[in-house]
Each structure stands twice: as structure tokens, then as C-alpha cells.
Amino acid sequence: MGFTTLVVIAIFMVLGNWASQASSRTLHDEVTVKNMHEQWAQKYGRTYADDAEKEKRFKIFRDNADFVEKFNNKGNRTYKLGIDNVFADLTSQEFLTYYTGFRPTHFPKSSAGTKSFRYANLTNVSDTVDWREQGAVNEIKNQRECGCCWAFSVVAAIEGITKIKTGKLVSLSEQQLVDCDKKNEGCNGGMMDTAFEYIKENGGISSEEDYPYQGRDGDCDSQKAREKTATISGYEDVTQNNEEDLRKAVNQQPVSVGIAVGDEFQFYESGVFTGGCGERMNHAVTLIGYGYSDEDGMKYWLVRNSWGTSWGESGYMKLQREAGQPEGLCGIASAASYPII
Template sequence: MALTLQCCFCLAICLGLGFWASQVEARTLDEMAMVNKHEQWMVQYGRVYKDVKEKEKRFLVFKNNVERIESFNQAGNKSYKLSINGFADLDNEEFKAVHTGYMMKSTGNKRSSSSNTVFMYHNVTDVPTSLDWRSEGAVTPIKNQGGCGCCWAFSAVAAMEGITKLKTGNLVSLSEQELVDCDINNSGCQGGIMDKAFQFIQQNQGLTTESNYPYEEIDGTCHEEKAAYPAAKITGYEDVPANNEQALLQAVANQPVSVAIEGSGSSFQFYSSGLFTGECSTNLDHAVTVIGYGENNDGTKYWLLKNSWGTGWGENGYMKIQRDVAEKEGLCGLAMKASYPTI
């Protein structure tokens, strides 16, 4: 009897040790798989760290982000997906500090439209049920602001490129760097707003081309000799009535429109595909351009946004975001401060 109890006790210990060993091995295998995934990601995005300590720090951030993304996608309870993109080794605060830029350190918060009481599209009633300005040739390829917080410049330029094409028939890629360097009423890589960019463009008699004044991802000195050759001009700009998605629809039906948005949340950071429904609030910190709208098969309406984070983010650089939500500000605040240039 004693021998039998002893054998059972030894068996239990062996089983316990075996289970513990298998768990350790599983954790080790999982950890190694994550290490390999990080190494592959580094190669894909050309990421090099200054030392082992920095690499370990970035690995832990990467690991947390990947686990969150995979958990979100496995839940399958949202109309959109996330992906491991080029921001995967940044925590959300780091991402927000570098890759947004709407009104960060910009002077003032008050809108100063060149036509405060005018909204030229207020009587527009005949709008198509869906629209994509890309199909009309009014949208340049996706650009990338990189580590410079000048989304405001990319948003303003995209809207200007659109109206220039619609009015002149010519689609010209214009210079964001000219705005970053020369528009002293905004703050370059430290942030800005589109209305002030439109003011600068009007007063400066236009913008030059991207090829003449290429983007450098830094705050630079204004090269007046390059800016002296504008390729497109505007006569002014107008603000879309605030907190009014119907008014925004009337404007977008006629031209691409610059909008401010809260684009710093982790779901926005890793958005990959589908119709984005949040989570987000109305703390405006990013700028994009609305280039169209439509409706999904289930009847959910959406806006089509052009972003400035490269083609590796979202749907090749674009996002579908829910339209006609209950909140008057629009999802993520996109109906709060929309504006567009005029010719």
C-alpha cells in the first residue's frame, strides 16, 4: 500500500514537472516567434536601433501592439480590421507626438475664414449617392508626412490639388514643404491648421510643385527662389458650417475638403481595412482630406478619407469612416472644422 502511494506521488510530480516544462517550452516558442516577427518587421520597414537596450525597449512595445492587434481581429466584432504596420514599435503617445500635427503648438484656435458667413454650396441639393474623386482624376497618389507633424499641410495641399484639377483640368502634385518652410503663421513640423495654410497660399500667389520644392520631412528655411514659381493658385477659402455632416456632404459632392479629426487612437494608428467606426472622441489632433463618400451593402454610410501616412497604412493609404452618425460633430469630430479652397 505504501509503495503504491509512493508511486502515485512520484507520478503526480512527474506529470506536474512535465506540464510545467511544456508550458515553459510553449512560452519560449511563443517568445521566439515574436522575436522572429519583430526581426522580419524591422527588415520590412528598414528599422535600425541605436543599441541593444533600445531594441529591447522597441521589441516590448512591438509585442504589446501585436498582441492587441491580433486580439482585436480575432474578436471579429467590428466592421474594420487592424494590421501590424510601420507604427508597430511605437506606443500610442509616441505615435501621437510624431505622426499627427493638427494645431499642435499652433497659434490660436479661432477660425478666421476669408468668408465667415459664406458657404457657396448651401443650396446644393443634387448630390450623387456615392462619389470618389480618385475616379475623376482629382487626387494625387498617397504621400507620407513621416516623422514631421505637418498633416495640416498635406490636408490643405490635397484639397488644393483637387480643386485645381476640377477647375483647370490639370492634376499637379503641389509642395507641402513650401508650406512647412514658408508659412510662418503655422508651426511647420510642430503643427498647424488648414485655414492658415489657405491664407498663406492666397497671399503668396499660389504654391509651387512638389518636384520643384520636394518634401524633406523637416522644418527648413524658406527657399523663396523656389516658391517664386507657383504652379497653382487659389482666390480664397471657405469654412463648412460646423457640426453639420449634410453641409459637409454638399461640399464634398463638389470638391475634396480638408477636415480635422481625432486620429491618434490606437485603432486609428493600426487601421487596415473595412469601415472604421471608432473608438475615438472629438479631441482634434490630425488632418486628412475627404475625397468622397458612399454606402456599404448593409446600408452603413461612410466618408472616404485620404491620409498622409503612406500606402502601408489603411486601405493603401485611405480610410472608410462611418458617416451620418448620431453625434453632430461627426465620427472622431470630422465635421467640426472642415474647409476648402476656392478658385
């Protein structure tokens, strides 16, 4: 056997060992991710109709886990993503379809109650605010697979100002807005200003206890809707594309805002979010404060979401404030309003 033949055999042996090891690593990774998926599904009570659906969801879960790992491994970020939330087996499109629902271009804009901004001349504005510390924020709620984020945003803002003005923190009914506000479209989306108008015209809104959340569209229960736990006299819009005026408003009360949600929102876990955002306004949340990061002093908005406590910082997000664009990061200063009592 010649020298050349020996070299060729040696090369094939090395390549064979490498391929075997690579195959072993791939098998191990696949098993590891399958175990992760099984544990995740058990934790969040996720079941599948059949093996085909389970395999489909596993592949999505695996892709999402890869996306999160690659993002976090890049480093030099002010925020982290995580796979441990209820959205881990959804595609980005499914997530955006089921869990957003702010439709600012779908409904005619009314000017009722929006001609003034009462906090324009406010000068004594705190450096930091967290309305949770004043007992003006209820526990995180979950809209589930219903695109009625607009209702949760409105309800949280009214719960906040009701506590500030009356001293009582009550849990109000999102379902009443989903069922009875016919100018909006329930789980198919809506606008906060339109919901404020409905509540004013209805003479108030019922409590969560009287009109509990179902997570789906339903017929308006007029008897339940007549039970008034909180009332408003109207609402006002914050000066558009003005984060300083938005800060003045949030200094005084929780504020409903629209934002442009993109892929990274699905797996936000912690830290000050600095982008990327969605291409259009599609989600509604409530601003309950603002402050500075302990790590680097970065300014942020304190966002209360309606995706349950598995998402973000137990249901909350810190989103960069004064990021350099007039509309704010993810358009947070472009569609903000608050209720008046």
C-alpha cells in the same frame, strides 16, 4: 510506498509536464514574434542604434502585436487592425506625437473668407463619390516624422479643386507651407485655414518638383516660393457639426478636415472604422469621397491620409458616416474647410 504518496508523485509529474509544455509554448511564441519583428524591420528598413534599443523596440512590437490579435479575435467588427505597417514598433504616445499635428486650439481663428457656405442649397447630391475616379487625387504621400498633416490636408484639397477646374492634376509643395507659413509651426503643428490664408496672400503655391518635401522644418526658400503652380482666391468653412453639409461639399470637391485620432488608428488595416477615437482633435486628413459598404450598407467617408501606403487600405480609410453624433465620428464634421479658385 503508500497510496497517498503515489498520488502526490503523480500530481507533481502532471504539473511538471504542464509547466514544461507551457514553457515550450512561451519560448516558441517569443521566437515567433522575434522572427516577425526581424522580418518587419527588414521590410521597412528599420535599424536600431544598439542591442538595448532593439530589445526595447521588440517589446513594443510584441505588445502591439498582442493588441492587434486580441482586437481582431473579438470579432463582430466592421474593420480590422493589422501589424504590418511602418508604425509597428512605436508606442501609442510616440505615434501620436510624431504623426499627427492638427492644432485647432493653438492658433487664433481668423474669419477671413469663411462667412459663406456656397453649397448650402445644393440639391443634386450624388449617393456616392470617389474623386480618385475623376483623376482629382494624387498618389498617397508620407509626412514621415513631421507633424505637418495640416499641410498635406491643404495641398490635397487644392490639388483636387485645381484638377476639377483646370483639368490638370499637379503635385504641390507641402514643404513650402512647412517652411514659409509663419502663422503655422511646421512640424510642430498647424491649422488648415491658416495655410489657405498663406497661399492666398502669397499669390499661390509651388509644385512638389520645384519645392520638394524634406520631412523636417527648414528656412523659407523665397525664390522657390515665388514659383506659382496653383492659386486660390480663398477658402470657406463647412457648417460646423453638420454631416449633410459636409457631404454636399465633398460632392463638389475634396475637403480638408480635422479628426481626433486615437490608439486604434495606428493599426487600422481595412473596413469601415467605427471608433475608438482620440480625446481631442489632433490630426488633419482630406475627404475625397463617401459611399456605402458592400458588406452591410454602412455609410462611410473616404479619407485620404498622409502616412504612406503601408497604413490602412493603401493609405486610405473608410470612416463611419452619420454615426449618431452631430460632430461626426472622431469629430470629422467639426473642422472642415475647402479652397476656392
